[in-house]
Every structure is written in C-alpha cells, then in structure tokens.
Amino acid sequence: MEPLLSPPIINPSQKISVIAPSGALREWERFDNGIKIWRDRGYELNIPSELSQPWGYLAGTDQQRCQQFIDAWNDPETGAIAFARGGYGSMRLLEKLDWSKLNDRPKWLIGFSDITALLWAIAKYKNIMGLHAPVITTLAHEPMRSQQQLFDVLEGKLNQSELVGDRLVAGTAQGVLMPANLTLATNMLGTPLCPELDNVILAIEDVAEPPYKVDRMLTHWRWSGHLQKLKGIAIGRFSQAEISTPSLTMQEVWRDRLSDLGIPVTMNLPFGHDGENLPLPLGCLATINGDRGTLTWQRQNS
Template structure:
C-alpha cells in the first residue's frame, strides 16, 4: 500500500459537513451530544435536512447517500466530513460511487466501524488518508482524553501519537498504517477498494463479534494469504464479545491465529467501540514495537 496524502490541519470556525452514509440515525440524543462537542469547539457544522431518511436499516437509498457524500466532499467551504454513525451501508456506496464526480482536493473524512469502507475507498481510489475516529453518535461517550486527542490531531497540535498496549515480544517494524473494523475489512477482501497489503501495519477492532466468529475471519485472512503480507498487527478493542456457550477467550483466539506469523503484534490498544477510541490516520507511516507494546504514527 502506498502512503496516502493526509489533508491539512483544520481550525475552529471552519465548516465541517455531516453525512450519514450507513445506517439510519436513531440515536438522536447521542447525535446531538456529538454535534454540540464540535460546535462548542468552534466549528460550523453543516447538517443536511435529509441527513437520515430511513430506508429499511439504511439512512436513505444508495443514490441519496451517494449524493450526500458527493455534495459534502465537493463543498468548497467544508474542510472535513464527519459521519453521523456507523451501522451498515457504506460498502453499498463503494459499489456504486462514480469517483470521477469527486474533486481531488483532500479533506478529512472522519469515522470508524462501518465507515471503514469509505476510508479504504478514498485511500485506494483518491490516495487520500481519512481518520479512523469517533462518529457523532459515539463522540459524547468518549473520555475527555480521547476527545482532546481527536481535535489535537485534526488541528495540527500534535504531529505524532504513541499508543500503549500489550506487546507480543517479536521486535519492531515500520509500515503504512491501515486501520479497520475487522468484519468490514474481511468483506472488503477481493473488492476494488482493497489495497495491496504489502508494507501495511493493520490496526483492527470490532464489536459484538463472538470469539468463534473472529476465529473464522482471521482464518479466512490466513487462508487467503493476506495476513502473511503484513508488516505488523495492532489490535484494539473487541467489545461486547461475551458468549453463553463454551468458548476460547478472545485473547486466546488472537494468539492461536496470529502468533505464528513472525511479525510484531501489539494487542489491547486504546481504540475501537465502547471506550477510548484514539484517532488513527489512514495511510501514514507508523512503527509498531512488540517488545515495548507501542504503536507510534506521525504525519
């Protein structure tokens, strides 16, 4: 994977466009909390009147959501796009989006979970790195440290971030950082938005996936040969993974499926659902140190 072009730093008082490219918006109170955090910071948020026009489990038809994305990206006054929520649906846009309709100027695209498909799509088709970071419906539940880290990165107040977790004692490596929701990334394999995973440090998280389903996904990655291409793996939070039937612990699944790869791995890093969700820029250079249990990335 090639290094992506990271957008310029942004400043309060500038315009940030809101889109709902995935699931229908139902958590309106949490959405308003996220909007308030951005506005209290000083940003002007552009919220389209048709932000969420529920169509089944989606926030609108594919055509409506595509047009919302195109309009937000091509808005000359906006410096960033923040997604309202995840859920499911952004993959459908990647199947239909006409990339020629999108201007080439880079701006931050912010979101995680289902937004993985957009982040990978823009990196692959436009060479532009977005930010794997809280959506509006999760931002209000983030600890203050995580909220501050998000704005510090976007506003250029920090040029590097170091995250600490549990190292697996297999040295260090440098590569291009590619964050993702594991389920989305697994379904992206073999599509037009899947980048070449050579030279990649893959950062993964997920929610609501039982250990056996994570096992199945990682086995698919192994069998497809994609895990063997990676320079390193950074594992974030896999929350809401409790099961009532006999099971391996999640940590045991990771070690069983990954420890024989011979690459640096760090687990229990502070990103993902239901807790601190550190901002992870797509396509920047990163260093993973599995002896000291750190992931460090910079502009």
C-alpha cells in the same frame, strides 16, 4: 503501500459537513451531544435537512446517501466530513458511487466501524489519508483525551502519538498504518477498492463478534494470503464478544491465528467500540513494538 497524502489542517473558520452514509440515525440525543462538542470548538456544521431518511436499517436509499457524500466532498468550503454514525451501509455506496463526480481536493473523513469502507476506498482511489476516530454519536461518550486528540490531529497540533497496550508477539516493525473494523476489512478483501496491504501495519477492532467468528475471519485472511503481507498487527478493543457456550478466549484466538506469522503483534490498545477510541490517521507512517506492546504513529502536515 506508501504513506498517503495528508489533507490540509483545518480550523474553526472552516465548515464541517455531517452526513449519514450507513445506518439510520435513531440516537438523536447522542447525535445532538456530539454536534454540541463540535460547535463548542467554534466549528460551523453543515447538516442536511434530510440527514437520515430511514429506509429499513439504512439512513436512506443508496442514491440518497451517495449524493450526500458527493455533495459534501465537492463543497469547496468543507474542510472535513464527519460521519453521523456507523451501523451498516457504507459498502453499498462503493458499488454505486460514481467516483468521477468527486473532485481531487483532499479533505478529512472522520469515523470508524462501518465507515472503514469509505476510509479504505478513499485511500485506494484518491491516495488520501482518513482519520479513524469517533463518529458524531459516540463523540460525547469519549474521555477528554480522545476528544482532544481528535481535534489536535485535524488542527495540526498532534503529529505523533503512542498507544500503549499489551504484548502478544515480540518484535518491531515500521509500515503504513491501516486501521479498520475487522468485519468490514474482511469483506473488502478481493474487491477493487481494497488498498494494497504490503508494508502495512493493520490496526483492527470490532464489536459483538465472538471468538469463533473472529477466528473465521482471521482464517480467511490467512488462506487468502493477506495476513502474510503485513508488517505487524495492532489489536484494539473487541467488545461485547462474550458467548455462553464453551469457547476459546479472544486472546487464545489471537495467539493461535497470528503467532506464527513472524511479525510483531500488540493487543488491548485503546481504540474501538465501548471505550476510549483514540484517533488513528489512516495512511500515516507507524511503528509497532511487540516487546513493549505499543503502536506509535507519526505524520507530516501538508
């Protein structure tokens, strides 16, 4: 995989479209607080009047959510699409979305967790970078550093950053950065819209997945041959993973499933759920240093 095309930088004179492609929006106070942060920066936000029309656990039918995405992507005044929340549902859009209806003008997609499916699909189908970063409902709970870095990346003020975690497997490597929610990425393996993973540094996070489930997903990656393609693995936060039954620790799972691959692995990096979620530009060039426990990304503005 080669580095992807970076969308143009944006500024507060441009419009940001807000859509809900996944779970039904119920955290309205958190949503309003996130919207305020964007508006305080001077951005005009385009929020559909029917942003969330709950259909069970989804923010609307597949058709409604697909149309929201198409309208936001094709809007000539929209410089970026900020997703309201994650949850579940964006993978359903990939099955139904008519990709021929999307124009070829690159723009930023901003989100994480369930939004992984759309970030990876745009990388595969359009060869365009996305930004793995807080969604609207989590933005106000972020520390100032991650809020500032999110806007600095979008506005072209930050083209390189180093995340510091802990060492797991020694070595250094360079490759294309592909951040993801591990569950979503696992479920995309083998589908037509899964990007190529050769020459990739995979950065993973998840929530409410105990060690045995993480073990199961990584074992699937091993058996399918995809882990063996990677240049390195950067592990973020795996929160709410505690279980009451006897268990391997998460670190023991990492070491058992990843230490024999011959690639550098770092862990406890500051991205993911329930804590600081520093932005990671999906598709940029990155360096992983397993001796220092760091992940460094860099990109060129278009």
